[in-house]
Amino acid sequence: MNGLVYLKNVVTLELDQEKCNGCRMCTIVCPHAVFAIENKKAVIVNKDFCMECGACEKNCPENAISVRSGVGCAAGIINGILRGTEPTCDCSGPGSSCC
């Protein structure tokens, strides 16, 4: 990660280990190695690395993971406030772009 870690203790990631079937899918889809498997169950090992992308929640067949996913983008959040919607990446009209 070459020192690039964001704020501590803010992410909304939760894992319900009771529901976990040990399929490892969360360890596959997570881009920041937040999960590991211990005793055939998923555990959160690097919570502060989580960027709330939501890939784990989406690919957990047992619905054991929950996270308030969204764009970690200041412009997107301002956009959401101005339009009264959720934070959104669509910061531009037709013909231009954002990310």
Next chain:
Amino acid sequence: MNTHFLTGTIIGVIPQVSTVWSSRDSWETIKIRWSVGRMDYKIEPGIYAIGQPAESSPVFVTANFKLSFDHVRRALNNMDAWLLVLDTKGINVWCAAGKGTFSTKELIRQINLVGLEKIVNHHKVIVPQLGAVGVSAHEIKKNTGFSVIYGPVRAEDIHEFMEAGMKATTEMRAVKFSTWDRLKLIPVELANGKKYLVLVPAIFLILSGLNRKGYSVDRAYQDGLRSVFILLIAYITGCGITPILLAWIPFRRFALKGLLTGWLAAFILAYFHFLGQGTIEIISWFLMIGSLSSFLAMTFTGTTTFTSLSGVQKEMKTAVPAQIGMAGLGVIAWIVSKFIAS
């Protein structure tokens, strides 16, 4: 639509694509990175052939953003494979997955639309790992019978991934954000503010003519050009220098990183007497450069690969009011300094 990379057709109807970039592809990559007509480079969604694929050949899924498509086809050089291009409105895989266009629904739609089960005799599709933000593997399986195998994050690892029996190493699964990665993103960051790059300097140029005796065009010219130069430095500091040096600047909050680099730039400018002679003008510039650089650095959160929504919201709660306050005070102090100086 772009079609210059097509080299023929397979089974009569499926277009075959080149795995080698032409000079035109390289030129278009540069243009896209500089945000020139970025959204004009879409690929027609559907199925494409790489090499001479057969029924048993692997199926790779990608987005219809030209940069994504180009990197995948180049990475598939010397392979026989199918490439299934989803309609993501010309947006890359990760962003499209976040926006919901690179989605479970769209993958199901394309699998059915192209009749994938008639083209291949296996039931596997290889989806880039970052597509997992929008695609639910078990939903795809349930609805189409196809298993989703998540490939590496970067297209350049595809060969190694295939040789390892469709297994990605931990290294291939991790998103990195190296100095080089950030450097490639600077052009688009700089180009983002183009709307304001004329307007704001113009306002400063005009206001620079104000003084105690009324208005002076000479003054507008002299002080105005100096102001425009200072603003440009603040702009480059916020959305160019700060992102490049991100890993080495202290603080976790981007707004603080930007404030620090902004003030460093202001110190250098002050040292060389660019910020004027009067104390009030110098203070006004510190406030304005600091807030501008801080704000621009904060917007870089949207480009990074590691900032969370909760984190950015937390940071903005204190940063935005501070930035607005500083900028407002700065502008007032700057105008006041015009009337105090002789």
